Amino acid sequence: MPALTSDDFRALACAMAAAIAANAQRLTDLDSAIGDGDHGANMKRGFDAVEGELDQIAAKPLPDALKAAGMKLVMTVGGASGPLAGTFFMTLGKELPENFDRAGFVAAYEKAVDAVAARGKSHAGQKTMLDVLYPMLDVLKQGGDPEAVAARAEEAAEATIPMLATRGRASFLGERSIGHMDPGAASVALLARAVARTLTAQGGA
Amino acid sequence: MNVGIVIVSHSPLVAEGVADMVRQMVGDEVRLAWCGGDPSGGLGTSVEAIIQAIDRAWSDAGVAVLIDLGGAETNTEMAIEFIGEPRASLIAICNAPIVEGAIMAATEASGGASLAAVVATAEELSPL
Numbered sequence: 001m002p003a004l005t006s007d008d009f010r011a012l013a014c015a016m017a018a019a020i021a022a023n024a025q026r027l028t029d030l031d032s033a034i035g036d037g038d039h040g041a042n043m044k045r046g047f048d049a050v051e052g053e054l055d056q057i058a059a060k061p062l063p064d065a066l067k068a069a070g071m072k073l074v075m076t077v078g079g080a081s082g083p084l085a086g087t088f089f090m091t092l093g094k095e096l097p098e099n100f101d102r103a104g105f106v107a108a109y110e111k112a113v114d115a116v117a118a119r120g121k122s123h124a125g126q127k128t129m130l131d132v133l134y135p136m137l138d139v140l141k142q143g144g145d146p147e148a149v150a151a152r153a154e155e156a157a158e159a160t161i162p163m164l165a166t167r168g169r170a171s172f173l174g175e176r177s178i179g180h181m182d183p184g185a186a187s188v189a190l191l192a193r194a195v196a197r198t199l200t201a202q203g204g205a
Numbered sequence: 206m207n208v209g210i211v212i213v214s215h216s217p218l219v220a221e222g223v224a225d226m227v228r229q230m231v232g233d234e235v236r237l238a239w240c241g242g243d244p245s246g247g248l249g250t251s252v253e254a255i256i257q258a259i260d261r262a263w264s265d266a267g268v269a270v271l272i273d274l275g276g277a278e279t280n281t282e283m284a285i286e287f288i289g290e291p292r293a294s295l296i297a298i299c300n301a302p303i304v305e306g307a308i309m310a311a312t313e314a315s316g317g318a319s320l321a322a323v324v325a326t327a328e329e330l331s332p333l
Contacts, residue, residue: 036215038249045245074283075252078243080276082252083283119279169275 003099009065010058011198017047019194020187027190030183034170038079039183046077046085066093080168081184084116084129091115106140113137120167127165127177129184132156136192150189150196157181157189208314208323209236209262211270212307213255213277215248217241223271223304227311234315238262250277255284259296267295267320269327271307295320301327 004012020027020043028040050057050072057068070089074082095108113133117123124134135156139149158181165177168184210227214220220241227237238261243249255270262268272278278298285296297320299306310327318326 036248038243038247041245041247042243042249045243076244078245078247078249078251078276078280080279082276083279086283119282 004062006058006062006065008198008202009062010054011202012195013047013050013054013058013069015194015198016191017051019190020044020047023187023190027183027187030181030186033180034165034173034177035183036079036169039081039187042077042079042081043085043187046073046082049073049076061098063093063096063098066090066096068093080120081129081187084120084184085187087115087119088112088133102143106137109140110137122167125163126167127160127163127170127182127185128167129182129188131160131163131182132185132188132192136188146196146199150192153189153192157185160185206264206266207235207317208266208310208320209238209264209268210307210311210314211255211258211262211268212237212239212241212303213250213258213270213281214239214241214273214303215250215277216273219273219303223307226304227307230308231311231315235311236262236264237311250280252280252284252287255281256288259284259288263292265295267297267323269310269314269320269323270296270298271301271303271310271327272298273303297321297324299324299327301330305330 024040024044027043028037031037031039050069057065060068066089070086074086091112092108095111097104117130122128122130124130132153136149136153139152160182162178165171170177212220212223220239224237224239238258240254240258244251259268270281272281281298285293299310306327310323313323313326
């Protein structure tokens with residue numbers, strides 16, 4: 001895995017922000033079905049804020065840039081997804097050494113997913129973003145490339161449709177949560193695809 | 206100094222309304238602050254606004270925070286982490302209904318009770 005430069009970080013952040021912006025309405029529609037209908041707008045506000053300060057954020061060493069981006073999400077998203085997505089990036093930044101290899105990245109990713117689970121007091125199987133983050137971890141551990149990780153993320157997001165929500169606002173609906181994709185799972189899959197597309201285009205990873 | 210009370214709702218109208226009801230019960234005997242709404246002013250909560258509300262209600266005896274739904278809890282936990290020690294240990298989230306919990310907690314606080322007692326009184330209202 002070649003080192004991620006500041007330009008790479010910038011490209012990844014822009015790709016993620018663009019993916020969220022292009023799908024904000026869809027995310028909000030998914031959230032309207034089984035939640036409070038603000039997920040798309042909230043995520044867009046957060047990623048737009050990161051993009052808006054990208055000059056300052058991307059100038060930092062990668063671990064600090066990840067922490068700053070995570071902090072920005074926490075402060076601007078406004079829903080529970082702010083602390084959850086923010087915790088992911090802040091933990092990734094905290095755990096990632098400045099020069100890391102693939103194993104180092106996978107270890108940091110695992111700690112970041114565990115931190116999201118702790119922050120949300122949740123675990124896999126509750127129809128949340130964790131039901132995408134953990135399957136992505138499995139593919140990473142098996143040595144999958146970014147395309148394989150993104151494909152698994154999309155599959156896993158689809159697999160939340162028949163699940164019963166037992167955590168988050170959707171859990172209030174009980175059985176009526178069945179038959180809808182979890183919005184948090186959907187946004188993680190979108191972000192994974194945006195990352196894969198960017199890394200593949202750069203010929204990296 | 207009495208324990209302070211903070212009310213965090215997705216809706217500023219709810220938060221302000223709860224604060225009004227608390228004031229009616231305890232007057233100025235308890236430091237009280239509220240916040241509600243996401244960073245754009247829509248329904249939701251804001252970590253920054255929560256940190257500021259905790260600052261406004263600050264008491265060295267501690268601050269009890271009443272919250273409504275999921276995101277309010279997660280964002281309040283995040284706010285407490287950012288505030289950090291030594292103050293973080295003096296801030297407690299009450300697992301209680303926001304209206305009744307705030308009034309019970311504030312009434313207990315107005316009598317000079319400890320933070321633990323204030324939280325326990327609010328949480329008596331919570332079904333296990």
